[in-house]
Amino acid sequence: MIDVEPLIVSELERLLPLPAGGRADWSDVLRRADFVPARRRWRPVLVTGVVVAALVGVGVAIAAGFGAFNGISTAQRPQTPADKIDPKLLAEINAANKGSGLGLIPGSARLVRRLPNARIYAVATKDGQLCVLAARLLNNNGKSDAAGMGCGSPLTQSEPSTAATFARNQSSPAISWGITLDSVTAVSFTAGGHEVTVPVENNVWAYEGPAPTHGTLTAHFKDGSTKPIG
Amino acid sequence: MPANGPLAGELEDLYRGRYRYFLRLATVIVGDEASGHDAVQDGFAQALREQQSFRGEGPLEAWVWRTVVNAALASRRRRVARREPPEAAGIANANGDAGESAVRTWVAALPERQRLVVYLRYYADLDYRSIADALGIEVGTVSATLSSAHQALRRSMKEVER
Numbered sequence: 001m002i003d004v005e006p007l008i009v010s011e012l013e014r015l016l017p018l019p020a021g022g023r024a025d026w027s028d029v030l031r032r033a034d035f036v037p038a039r040r041r042w043r044p045v046l047v048t049g050v051v052v053a054a055l056v057g058v059g060v061a062i063a064a065g066f067g068a069f070n071g072i073s074t075a076q077r078p079q080t081p082a083d084k085i086d087p088k089l090l091a092e093i094n095a096a097n098k099g100s101g102l103g104l105i106p107g108s109a110r111l112v113r114r115l116p117n118a119r120i121y122a123v124a125t126k127d128g129q130l131c132v133l134a135a136r137l138l139n140n141n142g143k144s145d146a147a148g149m150g151c152g153s154p155l156t157q158s159e160p161s162t163a164a165t166f167a168r169n170q171s172s173p174a175i176s177w178g179i180t181l182d183s184v185t186a187v188s189f190t191a192g193g194h195e196v197t198v199p200v201e202n203n204v205w206a207y208e209g210p211a212p213t214h215g216t217l218t219a220h221f222k223d224g225s226t227k228p229i230g
Numbered sequence: 231m232p233a234n235g236p237l238a239g240e241l242e243d244l245y246r247g248r249y250r251y252f253l254r255l256a257t258v259i260v261g262d263e264a265s266g267h268d269a270v271q272d273g274f275a276q277a278l279r280e281q282q283s284f285r286g287e288g289p290l291e292a293w294v295w296r297t298v299v300n301a302a303l304a305s306r307r308r309r310v311a312r313r314e315p316p317e318a319a320g321i322a323n324a325n326g327d328a329g330e331s332a333v334r335t336w337v338a339a340l341p342e343r344q345r346l347v348v349y350l351r352y353y354a355d356l357d358y359r360s361i362a363d364a365l366g367i368e369v370g371t372v373s374a375t376l377s378s379a380h381q382a383l384r385r386s387m388k389e390v391e392r
Contacts, residue, residue, distance in 0.1 A: 004383040008380075018250050019263060033274075
């Protein structure tokens with residue numbers, strides 16, 4: 001008897017080979033299932049002795065484990081000693097936000113970018129929020145001991161970047177930064193009356209100069225499309 | 231209970247491990263890959279929402295196949311309603327090959343449910359029990375369908391040999 005099964009398999013395979021899996025997107029499944037928490041606006045979190053001038057952004061993903069880092073490849077790796085936040089700073093943040101239910105997970109901290117005057121960390125909270133911490137900012141005392149942090153719902157395709165600005169005083173240039181999804185290649189905004197475009201490297205953009213005008217941030221995607229964020 | 235339900239982790243693992251297989255089956259039903267992807271996404275989203283209704287009487291994967299197949303069939307019905315017919319016989323020839331093989335002719339001639347049995351067996355590589363669970367039919371029906379298919383193909387091949 002002829003074994004026809006291999007023939008069927010090969011013929012069907014020829015008709016429709018196994019497609020590539022590039023479209024797979026679990027976070028999209030979660031959105032379609034309405035398993036995303038209600039959107040929480042990005043908000044500054046108190047850090048002792050620091051003023052964060054502006055924080056805007058962002059969207060949502062899922063609140064399980066470090067799902068706060070969904071779509072942020074740079075943060076999706078095991079923690080190394082370099083990722084650990086100074087325990088003293090961590091204690092200050094927790095003390096300043098006592099009673100707010102902030103719930104930072106120290107083990108989730110990932111150093112995503114070293115800048116000349118800052119270190120940018122992504123940190124998850126127990127309820128799935130994404131926090132972006134900038135530490136070792138140059139303070140008014142001339143020491144790099146300032147810090148600023150914002151927390152909000154994780155990133156989504158519709159709100160794919162955070163944005164924060166820090167200036168130690170009115171006469172100093174501001175440092176602005178944000179964490180983005182992998183699909184974002186650059187952000188643009190108006191700063192000092194000019195349109196500025198800043199590339200994204202390893203999920204982080206950073207800009208030193210006049211602070212971005214509120215409501216002008218736009219994300220630029222790999223496919224050439226853009227998305228105003230606010 | 232985890233925020234996403236007790237089966238969320240298993241569903242995510244299944245999605246990540248078998249997405250391409252789900253996509254191929256949905257594509258062959260709906261007629262194009264973009265709509266097939268939508269059907270897979272919708273099927274898994276429905277599985278997540280309704281995971282509490284999974285009673286564990288069969289494999290979780292078969293239960294998910296059922297939601298994805300239903301999502302693909304619903305998508306195809308919507309296309310027909312919009313007068314956008316899927317590919318003939320529900321199968322897209324990715325190679326653009328106009329040649330008709332015995333297998334292809336046989337698949338095209340099958341009633342829809344039997345065609346789904348064939349696709350689940352050979353595209354999704356499911357066993358008979360899982361196919362039965364996925365389509366809500368008896369294992370015997372699965373067996374009979376595939377047996378008939380094999381016999382029909384053998385006949386076709388013998389005729390060609392003459």
